[in-house]
Amino acid sequence: MKRLSLITIIILLPVIICAYTYTVKQDGTGDFTTIYDAFTCYDVQQNGGIIYVFPGVYENVPLFQVTPNSVNIQIIGTNKTTCIIDADYAFYGFEIYNVNSNLTIKNFTVQDASIAGFRINSGSYGNTIIENNNITNCGFQANASVQKSALICHGNALIKGNTFIDNYNNWDYWAHEEFSLGGAIYIDYHDASVTDGLIEITNNDFIGNFARDCGAIFATSNQVISISGNYFEGNGLLESTINNNVPQYCVIARFEDCNIVDFNSNICYNNESYEVQMGPSHEQQGLVFKDCTVAQIRNNTINQNLDLSATEGIKGIMINATNDEGAYNIINNIVFYNWDGINCMNDDYGSLNIDYNDIHNNPPAGGNNNYVNVTQGEHDILYYPDLDPLTFQPIWNSSTKSRCIDAGVPNLFDDDNTPSDIGAVCAIKHRIDVVDLPSPSVDNGLKWLSFPSLDDVYSTSSYDPDKAGDLLFDILFPFEDPELEYVKHENNYFVRQWQGNWQGTSNIFSKTNGYIFQMNEAATLEISGFKVSDNTHIKLDGNSYENWIGYWLEETQTLSDAFGDEWNTGNIYSIQHQDWSAYYSEGTWKYKTS
Numbered sequence: 001m002k003r004l005s006l007i008t009i010i011i012l013l014p015v016i017i018c019a020y021t022y023t024v025k026q027d028g029t030g031d032f033t034t035i036y037d038a039f040t041c042y043d044v045q046q047n048g049g050i051i052y053v054f055p056g057v058y059e060n061v062p063l064f065q066v067t068p069n070s071v072n073i074q075i076i077g078t079n080k081t082t083c084i085i086d087a088d089y090a091f092y093g094f095e096i097y098n099v100n101s102n103l104t105i106k107n108f109t110v111q112d113a114s115i116a117g118f119r120i121n122s123g124s125y126g127n128t129i130i131e132n133n134n135i136t137n138c139g140f141q142a143n144a145s146v147q148k149s150a151l152i153c154h155g156n157a158l159i160k161g162n163t164f165i166d167n168y169n170n171w172d173y174w175a176h177e178e179f180s181l182g183g184a185i186y187i188d189y190h191d192a193s194v195t196d197g198l199i200e201i202t203n204n205d206f207i208g209n210f211a212r213d214c215g216a217i218f219a220t221s222n223q224v225i226s227i228s229g230n231y232f233e234g235n236g237l238l239e240s241t242i243n244n245n246v247p248q249y250c251v252i253a254r255f256e257d258c259n260i261v262d263f264n265s266n267i268c269y270n271n272e273s274y275e276v277q278m279g280p281s282h283e284q285q286g287l288v289f290k291d292c293t294v295a296q297i298r299n300n301t302i303n304q305n306l307d308l309s310a311t312e313g314i315k316g317i318m319i320n321a322t323n324d325e326g327a328y329n330i331i332n333n334i335v336f337y338n339w340d341g342i343n344c345m346n347d348d349y350g351s352l353n354i355d356y357n358d359i360h361n362n363p364p365a366g367g368n369n370n371y372v373n374v375t376q377g378e379h380d381i382l383y384y385p386d387l388d389p390l391t392f393q394p395i396w397n398s399s400t401k402s403r404c405i406d407a408g409v410p411n412l413f414d415d416d417n418t419p420s421d422i423g424a425v426c427a428i429k430h431r432i433d434v435v436d437l438p439s440p441s442v443d444n445g446l447k448w449l450s451f452p453s454l455d456d457v458y459s460t461s462s463y464d465p466d467k468a469g470d471l472l473f474d475i476l477f478p479f480e481d482p483e484l485e486y487v488k489h490e491n492n493y494f495v496r497q498w499q500g501n502w503q504g505t506s507n508i509f510s511k512t513n514g515y516i517f518q519m520n521e522a523a524t525l526e527i528s529g530f531k532v533s534d535n536t537h538i539k540l541d542g543n544s545y546e547n548w549i550g551y552w553l554e555e556t557q558t559l560s561d562a563f564g565d566e567w568n569t570g571n572i573y574s575i576q577h578q579d580w581s582a583y584y585s586e587g588t589w590k591y592k593t594s
Helices: 035-040 042-047 174-179 559-566
Strands: 021-024 049-053 056-058 061-064 072-077 083-086 092-097 102-106 109-111 116-131 134-136 151-160 163-165 185-189 198-202 205-207 217-221 224-228 231-233 250-256 260-264 267-269 284-290 294-298 301-303 314-321 327-331 334-336 340-347 351-355 358-360 431-437 446-450 484-489 492-498 501-503 514-519 523-531 574-576 580-585 588-593
Touching: 021 035, 035 042, 035 049, 035 061, 035 072, 042 049, 092 102, 092 109, 109 116, 116 134, 185 198, 198 217, 217 224, 250 260, 260 284, 284 294, 314 327, 334 340, 340 351, 431 446
Parallel strands: 021 049, 049 072, 056 083, 061 092, 072 102, 083 109, 092 116, 102 116, 109 134, 116 151, 134 163, 151 185, 151 198, 163 205, 185 217, 198 224, 205 231, 217 250, 224 260, 231 267, 250 284, 260 294, 267 301, 284 314, 294 327, 301 334, 314 340, 327 351, 334 358
Antiparallel strands: 431 523, 446 514, 484 492, 484 514, 492 501, 574 580, 580 588
């Protein structure tokens, strides 16, 4: 009797949640004609949704959530350059307050707001995302008695991919000086009940923003503040509009009385040095970290923040610790052609770690201010960094290789899994191979090697990294007691001692050749370069000629994958590896281990 089995097949279908969508068109063909009406409608307040805003010039938008619901609301312009919020000299462009929801505002040009283009006052209730907007000519009211900036933030926020350009945080005279603080972004949020607050400022451009103090950013907060991947250029300080009163000192950004600040992978280039029209020179500071609990300052490029012909300029990194606490970590930064490199105004900190930076010629005339009131890090270097003038990437080409490549903190790694580069931008993708060479007690000191990666790009008249004499330098000398005995290729000496000298040091190693090393002592080679291209074809010589080659397979591949159509033709009749061999006999391949 047959047994009948019941098989139950359960198909799990994904639950697709469709967000409600609405359109705003000024010609009346959409769901709404104003952003305010769309945001405050009952359905959006209750359920959230996406509001698509079509091109037009819209008035300023107050965003107030009338319900306690926590929903997701997105307000998205369909074209950043033609979806314009023109405050027309009103106080704010977008004013966000008492919003419990997660709110995204994306793809707008926000302009002509006298107090702020964006004001985020949501406290800890929701998270606001300000993404891919142009914010310009905001925060300009000189006699305002409230804080001004292109963007004011009193809550959790992600500020991403925006351009802050030409925002002038004017002040008329001393009575209003405290409100001109942070030309592009002003952050002020201290709430003891909030322990997981976060502000991320990432991949923005800050160009030509000015204030009495802190041309680009001012922040004081117990939130975690992450500032990464931003570009700062042309930011500076403003005199008062009445009597030309002298401004304060911070040109780019200051973080004061903050909990955790992570300032990483930013470029600060050619920000404007303020010149006093009459009187003594005016001290100016680029990046200031004052009384922070933790400040991580890593992988930034801070360069040429002064007129190269001037006798004054902007200091690079300033530590101002006055409260007998705080951990400041300055690593992997390039700081060059500023007035100062790293400066500690007050040293009442808990700890200060400076290491693996490139601090060069601050100022350009002699570099006498590379370190002011601090000690050079043990692994800091002082070389010209050799950066691409447009991308700020360390140069690696036929004539130049930046000293910043692979010179950062060793236990930090770049995206290509090589040791970290110094500076905000990683070098061209490459790899590092570490080769362990045995002592005579292991395999009689023999090592069969190939080099899948070599630096076959950079070379000079005095140094060529894939030339035997340069690649093997550490194991060739001292000549009287070298770690290397010889190198062979295809039964010929490639490198050896001969008549009191090393022979073959001008030979060039190839990525596709194989070599046998005979060692006198164990050693390690570290080789930085570029991997041989995938599917590289290797020409094999016939007539029973030995071909010493290097070949690399994925773990899931076999020898037949490597040799393709040649595998079963009989043209290749034996393969020898240091640990195994294979030979072709009677129409089949046979293997053995040595």
